[in-house]
Amino acid sequence: MSENRLRDLLAVLPDEDESAARAARARRRALARLGAAAQPRKRRLWAPALATVLMALGLLWWREAQRAEPDLAQPLQQERLELHWVLSDGTRVQWVFAQDFSL
């Protein structure tokens, strides 16, 4: 009999409504965390794809810029380029580039 009494005592729980509410909240939070943990995984898949696309676009832009460079360099062919340097010891250096960029 005392065995059963002990079992009855041990079986007592807090209010059933409170327990149910806490249990449901624990489940909702666990599921929310499970969903949140899955999100970065999706992002991790998208990140390399996005980086590849950006790199490809960058490469295209760079190639276009390279192709356009001779046009930009065109006016330089009409002029000469002079560089004037004054070194710390007072030495003056003057470089003059001709049309064909020889010194």
Next chain:
Amino acid sequence: MAVATIVVSEGALHGAEPPLDELVGAAQAGDRAALEALLERIERRVYRLAFRLVGDAGLAEDVAQEALLKICRRLSQYRRSMNFLGWTYRIVVNQAHDSRRSASRLPQLDRGAPGSFDPERQEQLRRVMEALKVLSEKERAALVLIDIEGLSSREAANAMGCLAITARTRAAQAREKMRRVLSRYYPELREAT
């Protein structure tokens, strides 16, 4: 006057719940609705066990949350040859052990105690929780699993990661300690068993 009685089972009215194994299988196959239904089915059991192991409503909620999350994440590791509830209990027992170790707070029964709760029952619960403190963590787990949750000593041993005889011995020791402490309030417990 003849009276016709039609008995309609609750399951027939509300749609019978699918067996637990069916839910587990569907959840393992990636069915999100089945996973949610599975958690809903076991959440109270998980919380109740957590509460009895840690003795604090707030901490038990945290334990239940972590345990349910682990159940979701490890569901692919579960094999049909295992007992699903036994497997679940093992996760809860381990989580309660980890949480008790990391929680700086000690179990406090008054945390979250509802005002509408019958004062006599509340007092009874307070005494039981106080008495449970005299038990070691392993004794407490054995007592809760065998005497309260009704697991066999083998199932309890599986959940605790020990031999069945060890689980049985721990439960018996725990029962004796509880009887000694609680007999101060409940003299009927002094009776020989």
